[in-house]
Amino acid sequence: MERLFGAIPGVPEGAIFASRKEAAAAGIHKPLVAGISGSQEEGADSIAISGGYEDDVDLGDEIIYTGEGGQENGRHIKDQEFIRGNKALAVSEVQGLPVRVLRGAHKGNPFAPESGYRYDGLYQVESHWHTVGKSGFKVWKYRLLKLEGSLPPQKSLAPEVITLPAGTQTPKRVSSTIQRVVRDTKLGRQLKKLYQYQCQVCGLQIKTEAGFYAEAAHIKPVGLPHAGPDVSENLLCLCPNHHLMFDKGVFAINDDLSLIGIPGKLYKHADHIISPDFITYHRTTFTDF
Amino acid sequence: MERLFGAIPGVPEGAIFASRKEAAAAGIHKPLVAGISGSQEEGADSIAISGGYEDDVDLGDEIIYTGEGGQENGRHIKDQEFIRGNKALAVSEVQGLPVRVLRGAHKGNPFAPESGYRYDGLYQVESHWHTVGKSGFKVWKYRLLKLEGSLPPQKSLAPEVITLPAGTQTPKRVSSTIQRVVRDTKLGRQLKKLYQYQCQVCGLQIKTEAGFYAEAAHIKPVGLPHAGPDVSENLLCLCPNHHLMFDKGVFAINDDLSLIGIPGKLYKHADHIISPDFITYHRTTFTDF
Secondary structure, three states, X not given: OOOOOOOOOOOOOOOEEOOHHHHHHOOOXXXXXXOEEEEOOOEEEEEEXXXXXXXXXXXXXXXXXXXXXXXXXXXXXXXOOOOHHHHHHHHHHHXXXXXXXXXXXXXXOOOOOOOOEEEEEEEEEEEEEEEEOOOOOEEEEEEEXXXXXXXXXXXXXXXXXXXXXXXXXOOOOOOOOOOEOOOOOHHHHHHHHHOOOEOOOOOOEEEEOOEEEOEEEEOOOOOOOXXXXXXXXXXXXXXXXXXXXXXXXXXEEOOOOEEEOOOOEOOOOOOOOOOHHHHHHHHHHHOOO | OOOOOOOOOOOOOOOEEOOHHHHHHOOOOOOOOOOEEXXXXXXXXXXXXXOOOOOOEEOOOEEEEEOXXXXXXXXXXXXXXXXXXXXXXXXXXXXXXXXXXXXXXXXXXXXXXXXXXXXXXXXXXXXXXXXXXXXXXXXXXXXXXXXXXXXXOOOOOOXXXXXXXXXXXOOOOOOOOOOEOOOOOHHHHHHHHHOOOEXXXXXXXXXXXXXXXXXXXXXXXXXXXXXXXXXXXXEEEEOHHHHHHHXXXXXXXXXXXXEEOOXXXXXXXXXXXXXXXXXXXXXXXXXXX
16 A cells, blocks of 8 residues: 555544544554654654654654664664664655654643644654664654645643753744745656666766655746646756756756756656756746857 | 845835835835846846736645836836846845745735735745736746745635636645755855865856856754754765765765765865864764765
């Protein structure tokens, strides 16, 4: 059965379930006990969080989540390994896959529902790292951030019940500049797979421990007033450097796929049709070439 | 006199001014007539928008702004050039400089104040391009997006009065995945200048028509629970590729600045002190090296 990433049709954000079994039946979070749903090949499609796990930090739109394994009878007895669910969450990070979050009731967590379990929408995995837990063993950690377009958390933040690591200050949210927003879609992921994550300009293939990384770049931007379509004819598989350089008009593409602004020629897979209209739009709109 | 970027101390967002002169005296937008404040060397620090200009689109937290010049007596008589204010806005884009927005009263614009001028906080320039205006001459365009942490626009959107280009659809905001958030600060810009925007790993210097582009990367992340400080000892000047690879643990840095995970050695300017503590934190936390 195919693993479903993203929203489940017919299940609105905020939906309440009496049990994990009900949430599983609705397709929100399939495992009845495990916190992470996913495989290390496909990525993780959902997590469950109760706020009860001492190492987790639930800030509503930001969750610091602890990986699985290394425990017996609720006690850490060995290092957590970078396999199964732990690797799956890192794959979701590198591939830009959305992760559904199911929150379970827990008195200590102001973002948890009063009772039962609540579907709280889609998050992205922003980063992962490992640390040494209170028990002295290695644990994997994941920062999940609520995706734009999702609803805000349902309860207001009660700072006194949030457990932050000793000595840390309240996170500062000001003066950060979002410079690069990379949209990721199923179409983009298919294209990246077709190119084996190699940049169509330089051939670079970035290999992380959770798989390859590349970016799907729209040739004619999707935002207004350009209103380029989200179709593979309007997409390129690029490394971050050439994505930025393409967006900023450092180079453009001629109809014969030779490059202007930088030397070289765009590599194109035989199964990938690129529309000359979109290339022309980019060239004449974003550069003076 | 130094050009001031960002918020003006003592002037809160939402502040109302009776005239452009008052807004200029407060330091929000210095020019009394021009829409763009800035120079092509330093970048643009503010713009004024009334919604009265037929080519502008004001969506509140998103503005599509038209460049300056090419007009005489209110009529386009020649191409707008990529100089002065027009280049200044592109410099702000590439350097990640915040732009103050001053909105003037205008009946046709639901985001404009009832009367006078309102300071509406900080925006970033997301992209720029050129197009052919209604008059047949080239005009420069800029998409400005409200920065995170700013207040929302004060009036609700009245879609019927928004002028969108004919044939375009309402912008879709869903299913976009922010994969990379690059913080930019004065400190980061100073460091990038020290390195002349060359990547400390590969030496790449990305040259756009509005200046060089590089990214200031925190070695120990500033977010919780890492809580790395925003100091130059905790910063690197990297190209987008090596920034991503560093953040995803593809490579790390030894105390002698040799790299692990990829070949090579980190280049370090004599005036840049890098803390071994932060390098060690990154190496032991984000990789298994």
